[in-house]
Amino acid sequence: MTDDHPVVHLCPVCGKENLPMNTRCVHCGAEMESLFTFDGLPSTPLEDDEHSLPDIIEDIRNDPALRTPAEPDEEAASPTEEGLTAQGAGIDSSPEWLSKVRQRARGEEDAVGGLVSGINAMDALRSEEGSAGLEGEFTAWISRIREQNQQENSSRFRQQQNEVEEPGEVPEWLQRIRALRLPTYxxxxxxxxxxxxxxxxxxxxxxxxxxxxxxxxxxxxxxxxxxxxxxxxxxxxxxxxxxxxxxxxxxxxxxxxxxxxxxxxxxxxPEDEKSAEVNHPDATVxxxxxxxxxxxxxxxxxxxxxxxxxxxxxxxxxxxxxxxxxxxxxxxxxxxxxxxxxxxxxxxxxxxxxxxxxxxxxxxxPELEQPRDxxxxxxxxxxxxxxxxxxxxxxxLIEQEGREIAGRQPSKQLSGKGGRIAVALLLIIGLVVSMLIGHDAPTVSLPMSVPAGALNARVSSLTKADQVLVVLDYQAAASRELETLAAPVLKTMRAQGAELIFLTAQPSGLFLGQSLLEKAGLSADTKIEYLPGSYLSLIGWAMNPAAPADLNPTLANSQLAKHSLSSFGLILLISDSSENVRGWLEQIAPWQASSTFAAVTTQMEAPVLAPYFDSGQLVGYAFALADGSPGAAAAFSFRAYRVGLLLMLAMLVLSAIAKADADAVRREEERAK
Amino acid sequence: MKRILPLIVGGLSALTVLAAVFLPGQGSSVLTVLLNWVIVLAAITFLVAVASLALTHLRFIITGKKGFLLSLTLLFSFAVTLVFGFLRGVEDPVFLKWIGAVVRPIESALLGLVALVMMSAALKIFRERGWSALTVSFGVSAVVFLVLGLGFLQNLNLPVLNGVIRFVEGLPMIGARGLLIGIAIGLLMMAFRVIFGMEGPGND
Structure with a gap:
């Protein structure tokens, strides 16, 4: 903390400020008498004090009550003066007695050892004789004062040097005070x-x-x-x-x-002073x-x-x-x-x-009592x-809450409803317009997928002796897509003369099958059998070689009454769920070694069935728009289909562009900040 | 005991079914019995679910809860279908035609909403999720398959391009195979947990 405030010496001639270490005034060149003044000591020349020191020491030495053996006395004096010498390295003018002491210290072979031994001897003498310790205490007191003053002088000198180097710099304490000020003041x-x-x-x-x-x-x-x-x-x-x-x-x-x-x-x-005051018997001291x-x-x-x-x-x-x-x-x-x-x-x-x-x-x-107000x-x-x-x-802020503030208002966050409505309108308008223009069958027949080709090959190989079990396992939402794909397959089977038996494990399959039969050109009297119990019944039917009529009396009058599951050469699964197809292939197929399985599914579920086709568990499956016959494809509004895909594509690209633009704006704002 | 008993029953049932599967001759009859039990229990739970649904919406109507009109519509439709079913049978063509006329447009509309939601998600995916490996790979794959779905590239009839298209169209099978393997391993682990009593009704 003392570093913050330098000390300057005034020139006795011109009265201007000088650095404490200057030997001459930088303004007028006059000799500076107050060289190396110490805080707490008079600013008068040191010679007076230092001239008095030998006298005091001489008095102490001459005092018979304080006289000590010569050798320890000399050695006791040397460490103190050695310390002073070391501490006052920057002082040029040394008193005569100090020079003598220094010369004696240099002349000794082991000056440091002598100093240490002297200190030890001094301590021993101090403990034995109180009077002998007065000199050591006195010299230690002097040395401490000088050491402290020298440290303060050096620190102030460094501080002043820093200020001289940076004259325009505001002191640190002033910066702190200014930092505490409020702008309103x-x-x-x-x-x-x-x-x-x-x-x-x-x-x-x-x-x-x-x-x-x-x-x-x-x-x-x-x-x-x-x-x-x-x-x-x-x-x-x-x-x-x-x-x-x-x-x-x-x-x-x-x-x-x-x-x-x-x-x-x-x-x-304080201990030194007090002890000195109490213990010094000598009036001189x-x-x-x-x-x-x-x-x-x-x-x-x-x-x-x-x-x-x-x-x-x-x-x-x-x-x-x-x-x-x-x-x-x-x-x-x-x-x-x-x-x-x-x-x-x-x-x-x-x-x-x-x-x-x-x-x-x-x-x-009362003075420090805080007022109640x-x-x-x-x-x-x-x-x-x-x-x-x-x-x-x-x-x-509380007072202004709810008030309208002039100037820039925070932009309201747009809810997602507007965007969704816009997207919905765009989609609906695009689809409606594309359908109103008219059907657009693909001008070029799209290549049939490999699984669909395998399915066509298997269906084409059917004969009149073959029995085909058609399982309807889809919901109304996917009925349009599945019926379009399944109807040509059923027509082909009918053309091959195979016996078709329709089965559903879901109640919705009853009314959905009617639409399929109509599209496939089958008779409306074709019965669709309903097997209660979902896949559990199918698993039980698959495990038991007996006819379902033996297991379930309600099926006695059905087409399934005389057929076991293993009697069907081909089981065609029309399903909108890959999970159900997997259930057939994993739970029922292992019990029916003689049956083959094929599927008609949606394009969304088709990739999951690819491994089963690759492993041979499925002889084939149809899933894409091109997998149907050209007549079936003509039932689609291919233009509307393409419009939907294009809109989806445009949304993705717009999303990417919007994100890139938002990132660019954000980066620009960050750069501006 | 309340927790241990279901675990013991579940484990024993699993071991029994497993043994029946590996012993088709003697085990099929056991499996048939077990399956019939399960079918009966499933039917009962279905009836309980229907009764609970009806009572819940009936309570909504009585208390005048917000949206009770929807509850009223549900109960009315349920009653009409039930009465028609009892009177004409579930295989009556007229009954089925009426049901189909109601269900088919509703479910088709719901599927159309799925398309709308997908488009909205496509518009927001990058804005909400930012640029990441997942979003970028999703966007790129979606664009690629949407372009392939348009059929323009297939109409070019270029042999090299057709080969590339077939390769790209076969990529989803890789993901599907990994998905199926993961499902199978998960089911296997779950079966072991049930058999050894580590998984039960009390364990969440």
Whole structure:
């Protein structure tokens, strides 16, 4: 967090800013005296301090109460100075005593081992003699302070380097604050920013002066807002008055934690200081510690003046404000405040809350007590702003529900009914027109399929002695197609003189068979036998070699009375279901080795029967329009048939084109987005 | 017990039928008896179904449920057919002609609707299902067989083209054979499950 705020040194001659590591002023070339100043230490030349250090160490050495054996003493001093040497690699001007120590360390064969042994010896002496540990503690304290200050200086130097490289870049903390602003407050923000005297509208560093200025502005605005009437219309987007619990005392108290924060680098080793203060019996050391603490505090107070204190101390408050915002209830917030003032107040609120949380005094409760009126509840400036924006949006949506909104309306989804009606009309009109024009028999006789050719060959081989069982197993919907295909076959059988016996296992076959007989030119007196029990009866008939009259007394007067199933040389299945044909071939045919099976089926079911024809279980079957005789084909309106197929083809192609077009439009929209 | 008993009965029946099939001489009489039982049970269930249908629609009429006019039409048609059947017999030519005059146009119209639905599905298949291997292969095969169904290519009488057409027309047999093999394997597995009690009325 300290990286966000660089440190610059002012030139003592021209007063302009320079990087902390510059040895000369980049503007006037003057020598920079404040080289390598440490935070918390006075900005006066280091020589004074470092001149005092040998004196103090010399006093300690000369003190007989603190005198230690020479060898450990020397070795004890060396590790501390070695650490200082290693840590202060960037410091060019070393004091004389430090140079001596370094020379001695270099002269030793095993300097590191000596240092370690010295530390161990120092620890042993510290445990045995309290006075002997004072020097080690003192040097460790000094080294820690210097190490910490050097780290801060280096980090600030890196930060300043980054800013020098990117002068136009907005600081990260400012980007965060701007990201939290709402678009509706842009006008106010710009207005407030125009009033500021800082460059770019926002101070580069939050100095005490800048913070106090912002607090004064916030207090002035708050006082003005308290005198106004609170707006109540939430849906209109206007926001309500700020919290009144945030009094001026809160703002006046706010700087205190910041000043405490500024002293943090000098109190982060409280054990050392406390132990030093308690355990140092020597008045010289006490004086030095007291003087160092005073100098450190003075340096800390001087830091803001040198623009070294800025947002690093404020960012923790911002985080505290965020955490506070997550736990607070949704409250309205002022609309007149500027964003910077809001950030400031948020920081102050966070600081106050942190103080309030730390203190357990009941006296603090009235100050932090939330007002019962929702309009005066403390606003959260980080998360609640977004929450209230969403609430306003939801309220406006609810208010506008059911109203017609000017502008582009969402296109209504077309239901599928229109498309279906269009397709139906197209199909009906096409078929009707094609049929009204007249029948169009195929001008060229289409080639007969191989199964139909096999069926024709088998039928042509029938003789007068052959008995053919014609099984009617279809529904009325397929009767037109099947009757057209079966009628020529039956005519051929009749011409061959074969005995035809008609059988149906479905009640519908009784009235459908009449139409078939009529088309086949058979006598209307030809009886169609009905066998109740569907295929179960047929299976039982097939398994039992006896005549069906023996099995079913109701068939005593039928044509089937004297015939067993095995007595038929050919069983012709006229069926619109491949399942039924499969049932015959798989359940009944195995019991009838002497019978052959043929079928007349619809074009839709024909592919399923192909394997049975290929295996020889079917001697043949007719299924296509061309498989009938030319006379049967003439019964079809071939033009209507073709129109239907063309319409179906057009629909498929249109579907593909529409899909491709929709994909292209979608891709174009995605590309545009 | 409620679950085990049907499983035992089903398994034993399956084993009995299986044994009768493999022993035609002695098993045919057993099979005939079993088939007669099944036929009687099927007839009873058919009667129960007819009675349930009539009672259900009668309840719709009594309660005045929406669409009760259709229920009224159904019961009226059922009663007329039943009365005619009892009076004239199921093989009376006049009765059959009247029945055929009603049933045939209705079922033909339903089949025409199937054609309409197929066309609508053809129009929406790519829009609804997008481009995939299934839809593309379906579309291509449908276009190919629709073009072949028109008969234009066959009328060209080109020997090479006729050979190609015969090859293409034989392709559906491949799918049908695979379909039949799959059905047979499925039936076999179901039979084993029934025989070994893994499948029964209580198992869904």
């Amino acid at each position: 842009d006008g106010n923000t710009q207005e407030s920013e125009s009033k500021k005297t800082y460059p770019n509208g926002v101070p580069q560093e939050w100095t005490d002066e800048a913070l106090m200025e912002l607090r004064r502005q916030a207090l002035a605005e708050e006082g003005a807002e308290e005198s106004e009437e609170l707006p109540q219309d939430v849906a209109s987007g206007e926001e309500e008055e700020p919290a009144t619990a945030l009094g001026s005392d809160d703002f006046s108290d706010a700087p205190e934690p910041e000043s405490e924060h500024s002293e943090e680098p000098f109190h982060n080793i 006490d004086e030095y510690l007291t003087a160092s603490a005073e100098q450190a505090q003075a340096g800390a107070h001087e830091l803001p003046e040198t623009e070294e204190m800025s947002m690093p101390e404020a960012l923790p408050e911002e985080q505290a404000a965020e955490s506070q915002g997550e736990t607070q209830s949704v409250t309205p917030e002022p609309s007149e405040k500027t964003a910077d003032a809001e950030v400031d107040s948020a920081e102050t609120l966070a600081a106050d809350d942190s103080e309030a949380q730390e203190s357990t005094k009941p006296d603090d409760a 929702s309009s005066s509840v403390l606003p959260d400036l980080l998360l609640l702003r977004d929450q209230q924006n969403r609430a306003n949006l939801l309220a406006s």
